[in-house]
Amino acid sequence: MTSSYGLRGRAAVVTGATRGIGWAVARALADAGARVCVSARDPDRVRRAAGELDGVGLAGDVGDPGHPRKLTELCLDAFGRLDVLVNNAATNQPYGPLMDADPGAWREAFTVNVEAPLRLVQCAWRGWMREHGGVVVNICTEGAGHVGPDVGAYGTSKAALLHLTRQLAGELGPGVRVNSVSPGLVRTEMARFVWEPGEGEIAAALPLGRIGEPEDVARAVVWLCSEEAKWITGADLLVDGGTSVRRARIAPQGARGTARPAPTTPTRPPA
Numbered sequence: 001m002t003s004s005y006g007l008r009g010r011a012a013v014v015t016g017a018t019r020g021i022g023w024a025v026a027r028a029l030a031d032a033g034a035r036v037c038v039s040a041r042d043p044d045r046v047r048r049a050a051g052e053l054d055g056v057g058l059a060g061d062v063g064d065p066g067h068p069r070k071l072t073e074l075c076l077d078a079f080g081r082l083d084v085l086v087n088n089a090a091t092n093q094p095y096g097p098l099m100d101a102d103p104g105a106w107r108e109a110f111t112v113n114v115e116a117p118l119r120l121v122q123c124a125w126r127g128w129m130r131e132h133g134g135v136v137v138n139i140c141t142e143g144a145g146h147v148g149p150d151v152g153a154y155g156t157s158k159a160a161l162l163h164l165t166r167q168l169a170g171e172l173g174p175g176v177r178v179n180s181v182s183p184g185l186v187r188t189e190m191a192r193f194v195w196e197p198g199e200g201e202i203a204a205a206l207p208l209g210r211i212g213e214p215e216d217v218a219r220a221v222v223w224l225c226s227e228e229a230k231w232i233t234g235a236d237l238l239v240d241g242g243t244s245v246r247r248a249r250i251a252p253q254g255a256r257g258t259a260r261p262a263p264t265t266p267t268r269p270p271a
């Protein structure tokens with residue numbers, strides 16, 4: 001990252017920032033001069049990520065009721081400000097037809113993928129952004145709004161996050177910009193069940209000839225957070241190598257019954 005994009009001295013919270021897209025985003029923000037506060041569930045990885053970024057971190061599940069407040073307070077205590085919030089952590093469970101979806105697992109998808117981002121925005125707004133302004137980026141998915149046989153809960157929750165993004169953009173301007181980035185298939189743990197068995201075939205079907213790397217998404221997120229994007233709010237930026245152009249030819253292996261995703265979040269018992 002050669003330009004600070006006006007992010008030098010800013011403070012950023014990134015959820016799910018110990019691997020994959022979140023880690024790439026946290027690194028890219030730090031490279032652009034921001035101080036970074038990270039979170040994820042595994043405490044060792046959080047400690048390592050925060051250490052490598054010379055930042056701070058909090059271990060916990062974004063879906064836990066107290067986590068958003070504790071995370072935003074940590075950022076404010078450590079850096080005295082909270083200019084950027086990237087809602088990246090998500091779960092891809094429950095996997096399978098919606099008719100079989102367990103109510104607890106369905107609620108978990110909405111708790112982690114929709115409610116937690118809202119709670120984090122509320123805490124960031126009350127703690128800093130209402131008075132000083134800021135930027136929020138929600139990580140959605142190119143697949144939101146598309147229909148798939150086994151990803152109904154994930155897709156529906158991400159479609160809700162897309163709408164939440166637009167609603168918050170309407171509520172929080174002019175001081176706070178709220179946008180989303182929707183990645184196509186990216187080489188991370190969450191999507192391993194799709195790209196590992198079929199990367200060659202999938203890459204060949206994409207206009208840009210390859211699947212995404214976490215850094216492809218991170219560059220777009222940092223740009224949206226920057227002054228370069230200061231007249232953009234309520235937008236969704238597709239970062240998908242052209243997946244949406246030829247979507248009909250790209251089906252998750254799991255959708256053909258050959259692989260299933262590893263759970264990214266343990267299912268809580270129904271409330």
Ligand SMILES: NC(=O)c1ccc[n+]([C@@H]2O[C@H](COP(=O)([O-])OP(=O)(O)OC[C@H]3O[C@@H](n4cnc5c(N)ncnc54)[C@H](OP(=O)(O)O)[C@@H]3O)[C@@H](O)[C@H]2O)c1
Pocket residue numbers: 015016017018019020021022039040041042045060061062063087088089090091112139140141142182183184185186187188189190191264265
């Ligand atoms: N990879 C793709 O192809 C793709 C495509 C479209 C959209 N996306 C979106 O991109 C985002 C990042 O996905 P990824 O592929 O980078 O996933 P990933 O490689 O599985 O990384 C997920 C990160 O989030 C953390 N995390 C997971 N659940 C959490 C929870 N409940 N609370 C707190 N932290 C949690 C994980 O650490 P712990 O396990 O330690 O908590 C990890 O740091 C997600 O919003 C996903 O929906 C990904």
